[in-house]
Amino acid sequence: MDKKAVTMDKIVNLCKLRGIIYPGSEIYGGMGNTWDYGPVGVEVKNNIKRAWWKKFVQESENSFGVDAAILMNARVWDASGHTASFSDPKMDCKECKTRQRADNLIENHSKGKVNPDKLTQEEMQAYIDEHKVACPNCGKFNWTPIRNFNLMFQTSRGVTDESTNVIYLRPETAQGEFVNFLNVQRTTRAKVPFGIAQVGKAFRNEITPGNFIFRTIEFEQMEHQWFCKEGTDGEWYEYYKKSAKDFLLALGFKEEHLRYHDHDKLAHYAKAACDIQYLFPIGWSELNGIHNRTDYDLSRHQEYSGKAMGYLDPFTNERYIPYVIEYSIGADRLMLATLCEAYDEQELEGGDTRVVMHFHPAIAAYKVAVLPLQKNLGEKAKEIYKQLAKYFMVTYDEAGSIGKRYRRQDEIGTPYCVTIDFDTLENGTVTLRDRDTMEQVRMSVEEVISYVNEKILL
């Protein structure tokens, strides 16, 4: 089916209806840009994270996981550059209601002669007032005062609100890998090149457009940092560009819904940056990023912490700070892409449509739904449910006609349904129905277990 038929509205409605994702704090009227995963959604999201971990840790020869604290020493963010540059001085034009960055206005007005990064907020305000810097949109001079928008969530350590105790909720997970670089290297005795992976929450106090879970103030990142020697970084950069895309293809993404997008404007730490974009219902948008972060992060931590962050090459006895190839993908954003990619509406005979979520069996919340054809078969069905639940997530439904129950499972993407009938009581066999082909096969419960176990391998 054509991608244009998938709308964000349909995805949001299905998610709420089927327990995938609900609006955050809904009974209090909601909380902007937060969403809660429901019983089905949490399974799907966990499966996505597990699939990613399998590919980049479990099946990787030389990558290791960490789970670092969300709250980090505030000096970490001085070193990473976030304290200085993760906030923007902004002003609103009262005439045309647009918002502008004060630093950009000053830089443009002075034709590059004044470096706004070296000015305080008061100095920037003074410059704009003195030179009557006009709004680039409407040409008028009628600004609100400069307000600083810091994208890091602040909180404070301890019971008093003294500024010395200010700490931040991490705005990215990457620093947790960098500050543990030496710990991981020593304890695993890993030799460069090697990788450190982490899945965890990050927080950004952004003024965000909605687009469901595409951008939220609290989100989960899956990151893999590959430490390698300068000179080999270009090669590894290309390698991870390919790996990142291969992972998506293995999850079932169509090649034509993915594309590479090189950055023309690079972040302060990056030598090269490339996104993989996905064709969301809102258009092509970033799904993940591959960055060549050079030795920027480890060097900065060496500078700020005073600890030597170099790696001593055991073959050459050469000491150097490794380069880092970062592969970063948002778990929630990948969840959204997975929902969009899986969504399908099928026309059936008689003008009916059924919604089917074509999740890869490894990603689907429930692998099997157990459905007794009649309620008086419920006892046997529950017995089989318990048998299957030892191996994978199973769900159970005995309400309504069998066709209605199939469709409920189709809407949450359950790949297989087994029905229990009177023959099951006789010989223990069940009918296994395939979500995608709608074909039915008779088999024993043991055969169901081995069949499904094979299908849910990624």
Next chain:
RNA sequence: GCGGAUGUAGUUUAGUGGCAAAACGACGGCUUCCCAAGCCGUGGUUGUGGGUUCGAUUCCCAUCAUCCGCUCCA
């Protein structure tokens, strides 16, 4: 954070300054051996908080949320 629009059952929508409706869905019961069958029964402080009024879901204000545009986006 700015401008505009919107907010009624789980969902989609009616409707009214004077007892709040329908369809679908959900749940319980009857029926039913494989793709939305049928019958019976069950549902709401009209987003939240104020104000005007004898009386507000309806009019006014605030607030919260959603959508569109701006802005932002390591």
